[in-house]
Amino acid sequence: MISYHTHGGDVYRHQNVTDFSANCNPFGTPESVKEAVARAMDQVCHYPDVECERLREAISRYEETPQEQIICGNGAADLIFALVLALKPKKALLPAPTFAEYEQALEAVDCEIKRYTLKEECGFLVGREFLECITEELDMVFLCNPNNPTGVLMEQDFLQDVLRRCEKSGCILMLDECFVDFVEHPNVHTMKPYLAESENLFILKAFTKRYAMAGVRLGYALCADRELLEKMRMVTQPWNVSILAQEAGIAALSEREYVEESMKAIHRERIWLLDGMKRLGYQTYASSANYIFFKGPEDLYRQCLERGILIRDCSNYYGLSRGYYRIAVRLREENTKLLHVLEEIRALQAV
Numbered sequence: 001m002i003s004y005h006t007h008g009g010d011v012y013r014h015q016n017v018t019d020f021s022a023n024c025n026p027f028g029t030p031e032s033v034k035e036a037v038a039r040a041m042d043q044v045c046h047y048p049d050v051e052c053e054r055l056r057e058a059i060s061r062y063e064e065t066p067q068e069q070i071i072c073g074n075g076a077a078d079l080i081f082a083l084v085l086a087l088k089p090k091k092a093l094l095p096a097p098t099f100a101e102y103e104q105a106l107e108a109v110d111c112e113i114k115r116y117t118l119k120e121e122c123g124f125l126v127g128r129e130f131l132e133c134i135t136e137e138l139d140m141v142f143l144c145n146p147n148n149p150t151g152v153l154m155e156q157d158f159l160q161d162v163l164r165r166c167e168k169s170g171c172i173l174m175l176d177e178c179f180v181d182f183v184e185h186p187n188v189h190t191m192k193p194y195l196a197e198s199e200n201l202f203i204l205k206a207f208t209k210r211y212a213m214a215g216v217r218l219g220y221a222l223c224a225d226r227e228l229l230e231k232m233r234m235v236t237q238p239w240n241v242s243i244l245a246q247e248a249g250i251a252a253l254s255e256r257e258y259v260e261e262s263m264k265a266i267h268r269e270r271i272w273l274l275d276g277m278k279r280l281g282y283q284t285y286a287s288s289a290n291y292i293f294f295k296g297p298e299d300l301y302r303q304c305l306e307r308g309i310l311i312r313d314c315s316n317y318y319g320l321s322r323g324y325y326r327i328a329v330r331l332r333e334e335n336t337k338l339l340h341v342l343e344e345i346r347a348l349q350a351v
Contacts, residue, residue, distance in 0.1 A: 151287025
């Protein structure tokens with residue numbers, strides 16, 4: 001049984017730790033976002049705008065996507081459930097391992113799940129044979145790029161082939177791009193250019209990771225199928241995006257320099273951290289995101305926690321067993337602390 005509500009970032013039950021388990025921007029929430037939330041407190045006597053009009057206008061400018069192709073939600077997870085509830089698919093295709101909320105949403109509507117197992121010996125890549133799994137019996141295909149928890153990035157030409165296959169088979173491609181902002185040259189990897197020509201494409205995004213505002217709960221999706229977006233609105237509760245979240249999102253989207261500078265630093269730190277882990281003998285995989293997926297001792301989670309480091313135990317992901325972990329890329333001082341802890345644990349095992 002998969003534990004759907006086991007996630008990173010559980011600082012409530014793990015006090016006074018350095019948190020490497022949640023993949024948020026290590027630069028923290030921008031001050032402008034905090035200030036916008038504080039100012040918005042004067043408006044909480046009112047209901048939020050159910051249309052999220054100002055927020056969608058800001059997203060439209062940021063994403064260079066028509067406003068009518070944008071829907072907002074109470075985090076990306078809210079939109080995953082809304083999409084599935086709107087479509088009520090009978091059969092869907094998932095890679096394994098991948099983000100658990102896809103499966104949870106599908107099981108909520110009794111959807112049959114077909115899995116494509118990612119193989120360790122192939123670096124957990126989604127291979128070309130995935131295309132053969134997309135058949136007319138499917139209603140939905142789920143992909144996360146880069147994948148969570150592996151961080152492995154799929155090239156755009158492959159995703160184009162997946163989309164064409166979905167169009168031919170008459171199914172929706174739900175493409176999660178929540179982490180695409182963290183890869184080098186994100187504009188090369190996003191599938192946004194294909195929204196205009198395909199109503200089968202649904203792109204999921206969120207403010208959570210990019211702006212380190214997980215507690216605000218704000219996500220959005222891009223899709224050219226306006227009928228589908230309307231169906232989603234019909235199955236979600238009204239006012240699902242609070243006034244505080246809407247104002248936080250508008251403020252965050254103006255933080256261009258914050259995003260640019262933090263992404264440069266994260267790219268440098270990811271390479272530095274990967275090199276350090278390899279030097280210590282830990283088996284890592286080709287992550288392109290702001291997190292690193294790796295293999296270690298089965299009790300590594302406990303040993304790290306005892307030393308004040310919280311990492312993500314990935315054993316609850318479908319297709320993974322004990323001994324697989326994910327760590328967020330943080331700033332140099334914290335990353336150095338992590339490597340010291342991993343080195344200490346490695347040395348103790350060698351005795």
